[in-house]
Amino acid sequence: MFEDKEKTVSKVLEAARRKLLDTGTRNRLVHVNRANSRANCLNVINEKADEVFCILRVNGRKMRFKAMGKDKTAEGQETLLALPEADLSATSDRLTDGFLETPLGPEALARHLLRLATDARTAEEEQGLNILYLAIGFLRWKESRSSEVVRESPLILLPVQLLRNERTSTFDIAAREDDISTNLPLQERLRQDFGLSLPEVEEAEDWAPSDYFTKVQEVVSGKPGWSIDGDGMQLGFFSFAKLLMHRDLDPGSWPVNAFAESELLRGLLAEGFEPPRVYRRVICSAARRPYRACSGLHRTLPLLLRVGRNR
Numbered sequence: 001m002f003e004d005k006e007k008t009v010s011k012v013l014e015a016a017r018r019k020l021l022d023t024g025t026r027n028r029l030v031h032v033n034r035a036n037s038r039a040n041c042l043n044v045i046n047e048k049a050d051e052v053f054c055i056l057r058v059n060g061r062k063m064r065f066k067a068m069g070k071d072k073t074a075e076g077q078e079t080l081l082a083l084p085e086a087d088l089s090a091t092s093d094r095l096t097d098g099f100l101e102t103p104l105g106p107e108a109l110a111r112h113l114l115r116l117a118t119d120a121r122t123a124e125e126e127q128g129l130n131i132l133y134l135a136i137g138f139l140r141w142k143e144s145r146s147s148e149v150v151r152e153s154p155l156i157l158l159p160v161q162l163l164r165n166e167r168t169s170t171f172d173i174a175a176r177e178d179d180i181s182t183n184l185p186l187q188e189r190l191r192q193d194f195g196l197s198l199p200e201v202e203e204a205e206d207w208a209p210s211d212y213f214t215k216v217q218e219v220v221s222g223k224p225g226w227s228i229d230g231d232g233m234q235l236g237f238f239s240f241a242k243l244l245m246h247r248d249l250d251p252g253s254w255p256v257n258a259f260a261e262s263e264l265l266r267g268l269l270a271e272g273f274e275p276p277r278v279y280r281r282v283i284c285s286a287a288r289r290p291y292r293a294c295s296g297l298h299r300t301l302p303l304l305l306r307v308g309r310n311r
Helices: 002-019 049-058 106-127 184-194 209-220 241-248 263-271 301-310
Strands: 041-044 063-067 099-102 132-141 151-165 170-175 227-237
Touching: 041 099, 041 106, 049 063, 049 132, 049 151, 049 170, 049 209, 049 227, 063 106, 106 132, 106 151, 106 170, 106 227, 132 209, 151 184, 151 209, 151 227, 209 227
Parallel strands: 063 099
Antiparallel strands: 041 227, 063 170, 132 151, 132 227, 151 170
């Protein structure tokens, strides 16, 4: 009997956990349009994922941003965005100089960083959660073999913060100490649609993003048209609020049978509750009619009150 209730509770909770994972392409954890240069995200170019991760995460150092594009100089003129340099040498000093290169011009970069820092601070004050991440590495995939639309999903999400540099009047980027989580919505989407198992992110000593990309490549190697942009990076907002609830409902995070042994959860999900007892409640104004406060004494109270007044 207990085993049946345990299975029922576990089944309902597992279904609830799956509903918390938004696997649609409107979720930025499933698809990021990196071609869109909107103000709430910032692309990074000409960098190596392992080098950036080592500076920010392993060494705990800050990095600055560098504008590689040109701002518009006349009304109606578009900003000239810098393009990634495919022929950049792997030994170039630019890969370890402490700067993150961006395709924007100086003024556009300053506006983007101010907007990102302000929105990130507001979100953290209102929600109590950090939503600013540096996405490192993207899985490029298609929903079907005949589709011409390429989806791009972030593989590693490094929690970061933007810190005001008073000396330069700009913003620096620094890594937070929060754990790096697996992209669960992407993991579930790949499982549902393609039967693929996205590996867990298991950060350890001497771990690097390229180690994880190698594992992912082994999983998706049989999919034509799929690839990994291991050095692609974007700073932007990614919400993990529902994923925190998903993690909290994981039975593995609790003692054995903790959910099934909970009377409250069994009542909510399996057994139900007994109907509450209804008690008749008599409410009256004791100041005006004190003898009606208790129906069982309505004949004796007036006599007692008169006796009390005559004393």
